[in-house]
Amino acid sequence: xxxxxxxxxxxxAERAGVSRQTVSNVLNSPEIVRPDTRERVLRAIDELGxxxxxxxxQLRTRRSFLLGLRMPPAxxxxxxxxxxxxxxxxxxxxxxxxxxxxxxxxxxDEAEIREYxxxxxxxxxxxxxxxATHSGDTRTRWLSDHDIPFATFGRPWDPEPxxxxxxxxxxxxxxxxxxxxxxxxxxxxxxxxxxxxxxxxGHRRIAFLGWPEGSGVGDDRHAGWLAAYEEAGLEHAVVQxxxxxxxxxxxxxxxxxxxxxxxxxxCVSDSIALGAxxxxxxxxxxxxxxxxxxxxxxxxxxxAGAVGLTSVAQPIDQVAAxxxxxxxxxxxxxxxxxxxxxxxxxxxxxxxxxxxxxHRR
Amino acid sequence: xxxxxxxxxxxxAERAGVSRQTVSNVLNSPEIVRPDTRERVLRAIDELGxxxxxxxxQLRTRRSFLLGLRMPPAxxxxxxxxxxxxxxxxxxxxxxxxxxxxxxxxxxDEAEIREYxxxxxxxxxxxxxxxATHSGDTRTRWLSDHDIPFATFGRPWDPEPxxxxxxxxxxxxxxxxxxxxxxxxxxxxxxxxxxxxxxxxGHRRIAFLGWPEGSGVGDDRHAGWLAAYEEAGLEHAVVQxxxxxxxxxxxxxxxxxxxxxxxxxxCVSDSIALGAxxxxxxxxxxxxxxxxxxxxxxxxxxxAGAVGLTSVAQPIDQVAAxxxxxxxxxxxxxxxxxxxxxxxxxxxxxxxxxxxxxHRR
DNA sequence: GTCCACTCTTGGATCGTTCAAACCCGGCTC
DNA sequence: GAGCCGGGTTTGAACGATCCAAGAGTGGAC
Numbered sequence: 001x002x003x004x005x006x007x008x009x010x011x012x013a014e015r016a017g018v019s020r021q022t023v024s025n026v027l028n029s030p031e032i033v034r035p036d037t038r039e040r041v042l043r044a045i046d047e048l049g050x051x052x053x054x055x056x057x058q059l060r061t062r063r064s065f066l067l068g069l070r071m072p073p074a075x076x077x078x079x080x081x082x083x084x085x086x087x088x089x090x091x092x093x094x095x096x097x098x099x100x101x102x103x104x105x106x107x108x109d110e111a112e113i114r115e116y117x118x119x120x121x122x123x124x125x126x127x128x129x130x131x132a133t134h135s136g137d138t139r140t141r142w143l144s145d146h147d148i149p150f151a152t153f154g155r156p157w158d159p160e161p162x163x164x165x166x167x168x169x170x171x172x173x174x175x176x177x178x179x180x181x182x183x184x185x186x187x188x189x190x191x192x193x194x195x196x197x198x199x200x201x202g203h204r205r206i207a208f209l210g211w212p213e214g215s216g217v218g219d220d221r222h223a224g225w226l227a228a229y230e231e232a233g234l235e236h237a238v239v240q241x242x243x244x245x246x247x248x249x250x251x252x253x254x255x256x257x258x259x260x261x262x263x264x265x266x267c268v269s270d271s272i273a274l275g276a277x278x279x280x281x282x283x284x285x286x287x288x289x290x291x292x293x294x295x296x297x298x299x300x301x302x303x304a305g306a307v308g309l310t311s312v313a314q315p316i317d318q319v320a321a322x323x324x325x326x327x328x329x330x331x332x333x334x335x336x337x338x339x340x341x342x343x344x345x346x347x348x349x350x351x352x353x354x355x356x357x358x359h360r361r
Numbered sequence: 362x363x364x365x366x367x368x369x370x371x372x373x374a375e376r377a378g379v380s381r382q383t384v385s386n387v388l389n390s391p392e393i394v395r396p397d398t399r400e401r402v403l404r405a406i407d408e409l410g411x412x413x414x415x416x417x418x419q420l421r422t423r424r425s426f427l428l429g430l431r432m433p434p435a436x437x438x439x440x441x442x443x444x445x446x447x448x449x450x451x452x453x454x455x456x457x458x459x460x461x462x463x464x465x466x467x468x469x470d471e472a473e474i475r476e477y478x479x480x481x482x483x484x485x486x487x488x489x490x491x492x493a494t495h496s497g498d499t500r501t502r503w504l505s506d507h508d509i510p511f512a513t514f515g516r517p518w519d520p521e522p523x524x525x526x527x528x529x530x531x532x533x534x535x536x537x538x539x540x541x542x543x544x545x546x547x548x549x550x551x552x553x554x555x556x557x558x559x560x561x562x563g564h565r566r567i568a569f570l571g572w573p574e575g576s577g578v579g580d581d582r583h584a585g586w587l588a589a590y591e592e593a594g595l596e597h598a599v600v601q602x603x604x605x606x607x608x609x610x611x612x613x614x615x616x617x618x619x620x621x622x623x624x625x626x627x628c629v630s631d632s633i634a635l636g637a638x639x640x641x642x643x644x645x646x647x648x649x650x651x652x653x654x655x656x657x658x659x660x661x662x663x664x665a666g667a668v669g670l671t672s673v674a675q676p677i678d679q680v681a682a683x684x685x686x687x688x689x690x691x692x693x694x695x696x697x698x699x700x701x702x703x704x705x706x707x708x709x710x711x712x713x714x715x716x717x718x719x720h721r722r
Numbered sequence: 723g724t725c726c727a728c729t730c731t732t733g734g735a736t737c738g739t740t741c742a743a744a745c746c747c748g749g750c751t752c
Numbered sequence: 753g754a755g756c757c758g759g760g761t762t763t764g765a766a767c768g769a770t771c772c773a774a775g776a777g778t779g780g781a782c
Contacts (some may be wrong), residue, residue, distance in 0.1 A: 008737090008739085009738065009739065010738080020740095021737090024740065052739080055738080056737090056738035057739050059740095061740065099748080
């Protein structure tokens with residue numbers, strides 16, 4: 001009668017002539033097992049094709065090595081392409097660190113918080129990855145308060161949780177670090193590089209096409225444009241705002257280009273930039289005499305590469321790697337081993353044809 | 362002393378003055394418990410905030426209600442946007458049926474199969490969702506052979522696994538249904554509707570801009586264009602092929618439009634269509650006399666809506682719903698309850714401005 | 723009043739792993 | 753040689769649920 005069922009610790013133990021615990025030790029703390037015994041056990045494991053049952057382990061240790069991630073609403077924050085790449089990178093990085101990603105859905109932040117609780121108590125999920133942080137985000141606070149490991153893609157956009165520390169110490173609770181673990185891309189540095197690139201090419205009136213004020217990400221990117229102007233010691237020019245979208249981008253660009261002095265457009269996203277590209281082409285047709293208009297986008301989506309759009313590339317792989325690193329450390333209970341809890345990653349300007357319109361000085 | 366730890370069945374049982382099994386029955390087969398007892402137990406559950414520990418349950422029952430999904434390589438098969446929406450819909454549908462999605466990464470099909478085995482024996486995953494099926498796909502065969510529940514988004518593109526049934530019956534193995542569970546979108550019907558729509562508008566020479574031959578999805582969409590022509594009793598016109606991409610689309614469109622009789626372009630994807638749109642605008646500029654050229658795309662990505670591109674919308678939600686339905690049935694061991702193991706869903710033509718160029722008859 | 727049938731409840735065993743403490747045994751000290 | 757030490761290994765219990773078979777309770781029929 002062959003061993004039909006999958007082998008367990010006991011099966012392996014019998015085969016190697018030791019006890020279950022010794023087998024367990026070989027797997028979890030091999031250094032405390034005498035080398036020859038270890039060898040014998042390893043051979044038995046190999047012969048039987050034993051694989052540890054993580055469910056049983058989880059029941060005992062209360063560690064799942066599972067990370068929860070809410071599928072963010074498609075239209076929200078990070079755009080489709082970016083999310084896709086992030087999910088990819090995150091899955092790979094997590095897997096490399098012995099973690100797994102579990103998805104869940106939630107209608108809003110409140111539902112998401114309920115789901116945290118739910119997943120935590122029923123499935124024993126170890127931690128969460130949050131995306132699309134925004135100002136007034138209640139999720140981070142809740143997770144901190146419940147001592148649940150988490151890290152966010154996106155920095156906290158609130159001014160400062162000032163009342164927090166005071167309140168905690170007043171109650172005698174050990175003062176937690178007011179800031180949670182997060183990784184973000186330095187949008188400011190991105191648009192600053194893009195703007196500087198255009199200034200270097202001789203452009204002087206560079207318009208910024210942004211999202212409506214109030215979104216942290218958008219305001220941050222706007223700030224980079226401002227900063228480049230300040231550093232150059234110049235007066236900054238036009239700002240036009242619109243919701244994200246190609247058509248919206250065209251409209252915003254047209255408004256900006258109504259100012260005849262504008263020779264370049266720094267856009268808050270590739271969608272806006274694509275729309276702007278359209279407007280610029282139309283303009284070149286209707287006003288052939290006007291100086292060529294340069295454009296930069298943001299996100300470096302595949303479509304940007306296709307149409308030759310200069311754009312700011314987000315190193316998503318790095319973001320995912322750092323997030324996993326931070327979560328892994330929190331789960332292992334050694335958060336002090338990770339030097340930075342807050343990481344700003346500098347994006348990279350990818351220069352293509354749409355910004356190559358050299359401009360007379 | 363307050364009850365600090367999370368409540369278990371025993372905690373609830375004590376509170377309700379019954380045994381653990383009764384509590385379990387209330388949860389799993391409430392109909393066999395006397396109403397007043399049930400009421401009392403439910404109250405206790407509620408008061409204590411008891412939540413069943415799925416890990417413990419899983420250890421006993423060997424059911425995880427977990428579905429594995431490989432994060433498909435970004436460039437592959439279904440394009441980014443579609444994948445994104447699919448993941449979304451799948452997560453929601455699964456959650457609605459008491460299932461969860463767990464992601465994993467794999468470099469190629471072989472690695473994916475290894476991961477099936479791995480996830481199955483260690484994590485006890487119940488089934489898998491496969492995307493990007495292709496001809497010569499070894500994954501489905503492996504899963505069938507190992508009796509692991511799965512369903513694919515995408516039909517099997519192989520001619521016919523003819524040798525399969527014969528081989529199986531020769532070995533005395535009970536003949537499995539040769540076909541596995543799959544759900545796909547009827548691309549043929551989609552391009553057929555698009556082409557018919559253009560024929561109805563008076564267009565006669567409608568070019569098809571497709572992918573290189575050999576991809577199941579691409580050939581299927583090509584077939585729809587052919588079918589519409591045949592049904593109309595007309596000679597079909599030009600075909601141009603290119604890899605997916607905006608720039609590639611522009612190039613292909615230019616080649617097609619070299620034929621002066623062509624007045625419309627049916628494109629295999631929105632990317633190609635966007636490129637074609639570019640080519641058509643350029644043409645309108647350089648040859649103002651030429652009749653306006655109509656365009657249709659495929660996938661109905663957000664960008665299509667933005668630029669007014671007529672496109673074929675894939676009802677991804679339905680795909681996800683059917684896949685979950687099939688997997689749920691397989692996991693519950695009642696596959697016969699699902700009427701169709703193979704589902705082709707008809708897409709919907711979304712008419713926008715790019716195909717509204719009425720054409721003289 | 724006794725017995726039976728039926729319904730609901732109960733305690734024990736089990737899934738596969740890890741924790742905690744006990745055990746064994748050779749080497750060393752006094 | 754008794755006692756102690758300590759590395760290496762074993763044993764018993766626990767994690768929290770479900771399965772199984774047997775126990776208790778109720779009501780009706782004779």
